[in-house]
Amino acid sequence: MLTLWNLFEATLLCLNAVCVLHEERFMQKIGWGANTQTQGFEDQSSMKFQILNLVRSIRTVTKIPLIILNILTIMFKLLLG
Amino acid sequence: MNFNASRNGPSGAIRKAKRVSDVAAMGTPAPNPAFSPTAYSPGYAPTGPPPPYQESFQLDANQDFNTHAPADFGFAGGFPSPMTSPAQISSMLQQPVVQDMAIQYGNQLAAQGKEAVQRELHKFVPVSRLRYYFAVDTRYVIRKLMLIVFPYTHKEWMVKYDQDTPVQPRYDINAPDLYIPSMGYVTYVLLAGFMLGLQHRFSPEQIGIQASSALAYIIFEMLLYLVTLYVTNTSTSLKTLDLLAYSGYKYTVMISSLLAGLLAGRTGYYCGLLYSSCALSYFLVKTLRLQLLSGSQGPEQPSYGFPNPPYAANPYSDAWDKPTPGGTKRRVYFLLFVAITQPLLCWWLTYHLVASPPGEGAGPAR
Numbered sequence: 001m002l003t004l005w006n007l008f009e010a011t012l013l014c015l016n017a018v019c020v021l022h023e024e025r026f027m028q029k030i031g032w033g034a035n036t037q038t039q040g041f042e043d044q045s046s047m048k049f050q051i052l053n054l055v056r057s058i059r060t061v062t063k064i065p066l067i068i069l070n071i072l073t074i075m076f077k078l079l080l081g
Numbered sequence: 082m083n084f085n086a087s088r089n090g091p092s093g094a095i096r097k098a099k100r101v102s103d104v105a106a107m108g109t110p111a112p113n114p115a116f117s118p119t120a121y122s123p124g125y126a127p128t129g130p131p132p133p134y135q136e137s138f139q140l141d142a143n144q145d146f147n148t149h150a151p152a153d154f155g156f157a158g159g160f161p162s163p164m165t166s167p168a169q170i171s172s173m174l175q176q177p178v179v180q181d182m183a184i185q186y187g188n189q190l191a192a193q194g195k196e197a198v199q200r201e202l203h204k205f206v207p208v209s210r211l212r213y214y215f216a217v218d219t220r221y222v223i224r225k226l227m228l229i230v231f232p233y234t235h236k237e238w239m240v241k242y243d244q245d246t247p248v249q250p251r252y253d254i255n256a257p258d259l260y261i262p263s264m265g266y267v268t269y270v271l272l273a274g275f276m277l278g279l280q281h282r283f284s285p286e287q288i289g290i291q292a293s294s295a296l297a298y299i300i301f302e303m304l305l306y307l308v309t310l311y312v313t314n315t316s317t318s319l320k321t322l323d324l325l326a327y328s329g330y331k332y333t334v335m336i337s338s339l340l341a342g343l344l345a346g347r348t349g350y351y352c353g354l355l356y357s358s359c360a361l362s363y364f365l366v367k368t369l370r371l372q373l374l375s376g377s378q379g380p381e382q383p384s385y386g387f388p389n390p391p392y393a394a395n396p397y398s399d400a401w402d403k404p405t406p407g408g409t410k411r412r413v414y415f416l417l418f419v420a421i422t423q424p425l426l427c428w429w430l431t432y433h434l435v436a437s438p439p440g441e442g443a444g445p446a447r
Binding site for chain 1: 290293294296297298300301308311312314
């Protein structure tokens with residue numbers, strides 16, 4: 001049953017997963033780096049570009065709030081099971 | 082003012098000194114932040130209502146924490162010394178002049194706070210846009226519900242515009258609204274509770290569980306649509322609230338199929354679900370086709386005859402003659418995606434309410 005709490009947990013886990021992808025150590029090795037010079041203007045509408053852009057923006061925006069949310073959720077789950 | 086330092090506060094040594102300069106200090110009601118909490122509580126409680134218009138300032142508390150800087154505090158002439166004791170402030174606050182001022186100040190703060198809250202709220206939830214979606218009347222609701230159930234004879238699906246802004250739902254049956262979805266949501270929750278009650282599976286927490294589950298599905302579905310639209314770089318004229326409205330129409334489908342299941346058991350449920358899903362898909366395709374694809378001709382011919390031309394913002398995509406110019410094909414796929422997921426979600430959200438374990442006999446949903 002998908003409840004609000006489950007949805008919150010799932011989004012937290014997904015956001016964690018997105019933020020864990022390290023830019024230097026991982027993405028550039030695979031070719032998903034966000035600072036390559038090969039991206040001209042024609043690349044802007046491709047799906048890969050959009051997804052990588054999304055990943056980078058999620059990482060930038062939610063890095064700090066995720067720390068807080070993770071700490072709160074961990075404490076919540078420790079105390080209330 | 083009549084200084085009558087006769088009040089006995091039990092906080093240590095009580096001195097009945099007089100402070101003339103405190104009269105001028107009424108203009109600066111801000112308390113000194115160097116309050117010591119010890120001076121606070123004892124100074125308060127035993128002081129009953131003081132005799133009116135009589136000031137009795139307690140200076141003992143003042144002198145308690147002024148041990149290290151006695152010279153700074155306000156006894157120097159000409160400097161309106163700030164109030165430094167809570168008892169002083171409490172007695173000062175009982176003057177009617179100060180009360181008026183306090184009321185005015187409080188009102189001002191409340192107005193400012195309300196303005197700030199409204200501003201912040203307006204950034205997240207566009208309230209004026211919301212008002213558009215709830216501008217409905219009874220005739221619209223009835224006709225729209227009948228349209229969702231039987232859309233096959235409706236001919237004109239285009240939303241009427243009134244100088245670039247869509248007409249309110251009360252004047253145009255094709256316009257999306259949020260009234261039917263919200264009412265449908267509440268009805269669905271109540272009906273789910275009712276169906277569970279018929280199956281002896283009900284408890285008051287179930288209402289909350291069903292409600293939050295349906296809400297979670299709404300959020301999940303909206304996120305899915307928005308992320309799909311973003312990732313595939315599909316440009317549409319659909320706003321988020323429009324999408325919310327259209328995806329909320331499936332509550333009528335769910336309610337009608339649940340009622341059919343009530344009347345005629347599981348077969349009734351499935352027949353009702355099948356028929357109303359087809360009707361809803363037809364309705365969605367017809368309505369969204371005009372809204373999604375009306376901009377598909379924007380970049381191809383730069384005629385701004387269409388009421389909402391946001392696609393002119395992407396003029397380069399067609400210059401290179403790409404196969405999917407941001408793109409018609411993607412919009413069609415998105416439309417099909419929406420039209421298919423809606424019935425699926427209808428089924429997913431209702432089948433556990435109708436499911437009957439074998440051998441339980443006849444009866445509605447059991």
